[in-house]
Amino acid sequence: MTEQVTSAQLEFVERQMKRRRWVTIIRGLVLFVLLGAWEVGARAGLINDFIFSSPSRIFFCFNEMVRDGSIFYHTGITILETLISFFFVIVLGIGGAIILWSNQMISEVADPYLVMLNSLPKSALAPILIVWLGANVRTIIVAAISVAIFGSILTLHNGFSNMDPDQIKLIISLGGSRKDIMTKVLLPGSIPMIVSNMKVNIGLCLVGVIIGEFLVARAGLGYLIIYGSQTFQLSLVMSSIFILCVMSGMMYMGIGMIEKQIKQ
């Protein structure tokens, strides 16, 4: 274990560290220059800050929303709707994929329908959902589920079917049933795939929730964005988009952390 670290290795590490520092610095610089140019452009009247807003306006708007607490309310609603639909997507996705995996007949019958539903733009469904379910939170959640569920079932089922047939043989030769195959090798062996599928799904659920909120909501970040653009409060729109960016990044990172935990 105590191998001599050569000078070439040290030099290599040094160079890599240096490169990484530069990447971080330049990243920060890019953001700074963009925001700076935006701000200066707005103040100098080069761009119309009524339409384009400006970093300082966004900051004040954001500050105001933090002060009156409305930001927590709307962000909370959006997060809650996303998590609820995400939960349903996981449960229904895994459940659906297991059903398809355990019954060849069902899987073959369902395949073309799933493929078609998966490629259908879900925003096209939203008006129907409003008619069927009413303009309420239920519609938002169903819309979000519909965005992610079909792809999730297809991906998971595909992963399940690619399982090593010899592992199935092993379980049967040890006297196991189909249930044993599922609980002993299929599910535990698929956890990395399920988690990476979750990473995609959380993003898709957020997309679905925002689509839903555009159409029916009285609250949430999607509602703020629509409301802001209709009343020409572009700072409000920009602030909401900014929060949305941070939120989706954090959700993605959260699942990344779960993934890391599992890999250990």
Add this chain to the structure above:
Amino acid sequence: MIPKLEVKHLSHSFHSMDGETRALSDISFSVKKGEFLAIVGPSGCGKSTLLSLISGLITPSDGEIWIDGNKMVGADPRIGYMLQKDHLLEWRNIFSNACLGLEIQKKLNEVSKERVRKLLMTYGLDAFSDMKPSELSGGMRQRAALIRTLALQPDILLLDEPFSALDYQTRLAVCDDISMIIRSQGKTAILVTHDLSEAVSVADRILILTKRPAQIKTTIPICFPDNANSPLLRRNCPEFSSYFNDVWNSLREGGVS
């Protein structure tokens, strides 16, 4: 005496939309208790199919299999099957991999756990119980897979090219190792292999199959002096090469077209 295992007029065909594949045609043989039988034959002739039939994984199109004088129906706990790869599950440690069969058959209790621990100890794996399969060498993994099979206390072991995933050096050692374990436990074993020298070095009898659909071409009894009781010792005996030639010749006769 009633043979441990008796295969009677076994035939099997696979069906698909592209047509029928006849894999086995009228195979009959029997194995005595404690006997080590090797099966060799051209690639794709139906050797794995034969083991799958004996293990009860698939049902024969025709023919019967008898164990201890009783006709076998479906998978039988008296038979243990060892596949070509070890298939140790990476998310379980070695001990819980070795317990997999017991767990599936709901026979996991303190007594059986102790048995697994003892097996791991006897075969030098006790220090690795808590490790992941990937931390073990190929030979150790194969031994762990054998323990997983032995934990169910089968009378008959079916081995389908169990060493072919190993490199040559390890293969000789693991083959020596595992065949000694099987003999010391007094198990009846059927080994399928491509390696003729492996067959000669471990078996009491070699069954030679024809091309697909497989039939039994000949049976060659193998007999070494009593002191040559391990595969490695057998390889050094003068009889070894003459047996090897016998097997080689009867495989070749009309076999290669």
